[in-house]
Amino acid sequence: MPTPSDPDQSQAQDPQAFWQERYAQSHSRTRGKAGQLLQDLVAKLPPGRVLELGCSTGDDSLWLAEQGWQVTAVDISSHAIQTATRLAQAAGLLAQIEFEVCDLTQAIPKGEFELVCALYFQSPFDFPRAEILRQASAQIVRGGHLLVVTHASGPPWGEQHKKEFAFPTLDTEWADLGLASEAWEVKEFKLHTRLARGPQGQEAEVNDNLIFVRRR
Template sequence: MAEELTNEEFWDERYGGHGHGHGHGHIWSGNPNAALVEEISGLTPGTALDLGCGEGADAVWLARQGWKVTAVDVSGVAIGRAEQHAVDTGTADAIEFQRRDLSESFPEGVFDLVTSQFLHSPAEPISERILRAARDAVAPGGTLLVEGHAGPPPWAPDAHNFLPTAAEVVVTLDLDPAEWEVQRAAEHDRQQSAPDGTVVTRLDCTVKARRKA
């Protein structure tokens, strides 16, 4: 399956819309990620970049907090749904959506917040290059937040895509201590629904770092 599809095709299929921007139904909850809400709630809003924004729940939440958001995803179906979510919530003016493959190109400029929430893909290992580009897109005084699964799921223990621990993310980011303060680098449990509908506990990780002003 994954061998035959491009990353874009894989995600358009996964979102169930066959590339037309509005598929059968949402695959995520519509709620923002808990780690984003927990880590970012206290920050003064500025510009934000959401990498792999999916159906846009995080971008909408950020916009509601006062952030001016650029939200990127490889899937046109996801972007279509995210745009609709923004319209429905009155946040469309505060969010610029971009359909873009981050393995091929990265948004220009710097942002007060760069957030990557579960930017994983079974169709294509998300490269370490994307993590470093995320780091380089943080403005002085800004925050980098990387949330992800710290290993494969119990239903696919041999998944070979890049699912690093917090320590591995920190090593990959290669943060210059003169320029960066690592504020969090830790694993934590999170409940997730497995494909068969059962709820399993997974080990996720959070890396949060602040670029010195």
């Protein structure tokens, strides 16, 4: 976590400005494809309404819409949402996706959902993430799913990454969600290892916390 005295984080005291700056940099505009865990787990579900928290430039939103989901996708950065909207328009998917610039610490989109996704919804700032996840999970209908994936480690080349993320454990993630075990069926609860690729093409294994649950 950066502290207020971190010189290279001087502009980072305002979360909105930090993420705007991040998405103003061309190299981080889009991954160009949806996350593999999302694809593996959600492809098996019947499509419905999905809420995506911290959707970035919309790679996952576009894939969800392609699978037939009606997507509500929000991010604090208007740059990210503009890029996401442009990509969705180019792909002819805008009718299925409602992109919204939204600071989730202030408001969460209303409605009921068959799926809520929080994919690497992490920030260098202290923010009420657990509260946001709890509120959003309360909007999941019976039979609906919650998918939470978090960075649990960083690659060796990722000094910035290490600064930015607190790397929660599975157990702290679970405690933060505050899900009553009688109300939720646990479908996945594990540390998942994947291969990350660095800026020079180097590769390293990194871990993600994966929590995938279904409301009974």
